[in-house]
Amino acid sequence: MLPTPSTSHVAFERVYEPAEDSYLLLDTLSSEAEKAFLQRRFSSTLTGVLSPLVVEIGTGSGVVLSFVDAHAETIFGREDVLTAGIDVNRFACEATVQTVKVAEQEQVVQGKTSGIYLGNVVGDLAGPLRSSTVDVLIFNPPYVPTPDLPELPALSNTAANSSFEDDSHLLALSYAGGADGMETTNRLLDSLPGILNSDRGCAYILLCAQNKPEDVKQRIRSWGRKWGVETVRSSGMKAGWEKLQIIRIFRT
């Protein structure tokens, strides 16, 4: 098993603390099946397959992105993997920068390689990304069904000494998903055809049972024959229902 990056420096009052969903993503991305999928798709021996770009949306503490960056060579079979993160919460972006730094230093200490981390930007989902640039997108959404969706933080809300209400609001943004817990995920799904590489692009997205994963997959199948979707990992069986699952959406 690959080591989980340290996030002990992160202030969890206002940044989502790594939990079962984060670890399910780590297990998925380092599983033999997904390593094989990614290495087939992004092998450096295939002609024309240049350095892949991995973008995580909603990096939170940075545990997932730093894991992919630090273990790029094991996961992708190549170390020239570019990584970048986006989060709506500036504190999460700062935390991710630090988490990646610690994870990369740990790799150096062990004489191992890591990917090339470009940085994090504050933004709303894929909004800042240029079209067709992303090879692998990772999204652990705010998936909990809630009566309302919290508003995006105001542009000016970057003061270091934020109040308790501000902190709770930032945390709410990390889990509250509105109707069926899908309001934010639906917006991300709509943007996928535009931002994923048109030959090799793929996306790992976490869903919970209340998100109606079979409906989500049906919707992606309706995009046509150029798209595939599979459940690649699940956890937390409860009365026959998987509580959480990771779907992989990919260009065929």
Added chain:
Amino acid sequence: MKLLTLNFLTCAVKSCKSTSASFPLHPKDCELVSDTLKSDPKLLFNILPRLDWSALSTTASELGFPGLPPSAPTKEELEANEKLFHDLHTLLLETHISEGSLVCANCGHSYKIKEGIANFLLPNHLV
């Protein structure tokens, strides 16, 4: 954020996406910092061909770097030209933007960069 990041970012305003003026964003009053990274030819060879070279040239010249060749060097050209290899390694992998802003040439919106993190959240009237 590494300077290289600018090759993957555009204006977040929806109506700007379809215009060529929204890419690349233009750095304004930027402070740069650099770190030292072991140079690995393989990295540059695999990264260069995936970049938008003309956007990279624009970014480099706007930040005051010496002019880049008119088109991306081939692997052979890079192997034969140690100075160019070194310059590109520094530019793409070692140079970070720490402070300043990124301006969209289409709508004029300016995205602030603080402590290496750019803010792409939009004010209400641009969402």
